Amino acid sequence: MNNTQIFAHRGSAGTHPENTMDAFEAALLAGADGIELDVQLTQDGIPVIIHDETVNRTTNGEGWVKDFTLNELKKLDAGSWFDPKFTDATIPSLEEVLEWITNTPLLINIELKSGVVRYPSIEKIVLDAISSFKLKDRVIISSFNHYSLVEVNRLDPAVETAILFMEGLYEPWKYAKTVNAKGLHCYLPVAVPELFQGAAKAEMPVRPFPVNEEKHMLSLMKGGSSAIITDWPEKALKVRDSL
Known part of the structure; x- marks a missing residue:
């Protein structure tokens, strides 16, 4: 039995609109060990799940995530861009996802998107949310x-x-x-x-x-990768x- 864990990247992003409850539920159904998601803050300081710093690519809105209140973000359609059948999908808050995850066996990898926009106190806000749902032992926080x-x-x-990195770093x-990180989340091409x-x-x-191609999944699982982060957990x- 191979024990490489499978994390669904932004949920089951290959088959569902990324970073939505639809994508997370699909990952659970597929049998993934965990989900990976991205956190940013709204104008009113609430952590929400979305990858880009703007809403342009994954919703029917336009503008920076930081300029919307949670209420305004909730009105956006976060699914139709992927497939018209997902018109009801919305941007979830971190609280919604954590509340849902408590009733599942899933691990959760939270990526803090604090590079382009420096969200004040995002670390404390996210840690407080994790603590309030008693999920410390199931969480990995990563960031670039x-x-x-x-x-x-x-x-x-x-x-x-865990440190996120795209470069072929030495050791x-x-x-x-040096930053007290316990894991290495590297871009696939530098996983040598x-x-x-x-x-x-x-x-x-x-x-x-x-990790989306079968040949890469296979070689990483055989090569002793602790986990893979994939858009296609079912595969x-x-x-x-x-x-």
């Missing part, structure tokens, strides 16, 4: 903004953090330790054998993204079951 991860660790060292497990070997010795999990589960 590693200053954010340092802040998460300062506020609550009990919550697992990233050593660097990760040396990375897995060194990370294994350092006992640091590697979770590449986005990944079939590959894992075949091993």
Whole structure:
């Protein structure tokens, strides 16, 4: 039995509109071990689940997420861009997702989108939400903004953090330790054998993204990847079951 965990990237983003409850529910149904999602803050300081800093690509609205209140964001259609049958899909709040996840066995990888827009106190706001739903032991917080991860660790060292990176870094497990991160979430093309070997010795999990082709799923599962982050959890589960 292969024990590589399968995280659904923005939910089942291959088959459903990303970062919506439809996509998260589909990931649960598919049998994924966890979901990955992106958090930003509304104008009224509420954490919401959306990848881009603007609503232009994934809704029928236009503008920066930070300029909308939660109420205004909720009125947008977050599904039709993907397929007309998802017209009812809305941008979920983090609270909605956490409340839903408490009744599931899923792990949750929360990516803080705090690079382009520096959302004030996003780390504390997200940690407070995680605490209020008692989900600390099921959460991994990742970010491309590693200053954010340092802040998460300062506020609550009990919550697992992981560095996100796109570059072919040398010995990233050593660097990760300098920000007290416990995991390596790397862009698939830089997930080279040396990375897995060194990370294994350092006992640091590697979770590449986005792993969408069967051949990559197969080689990573066989190569000892702790997890893969994929838009196609259903496909990944079939590959894992075949091993």
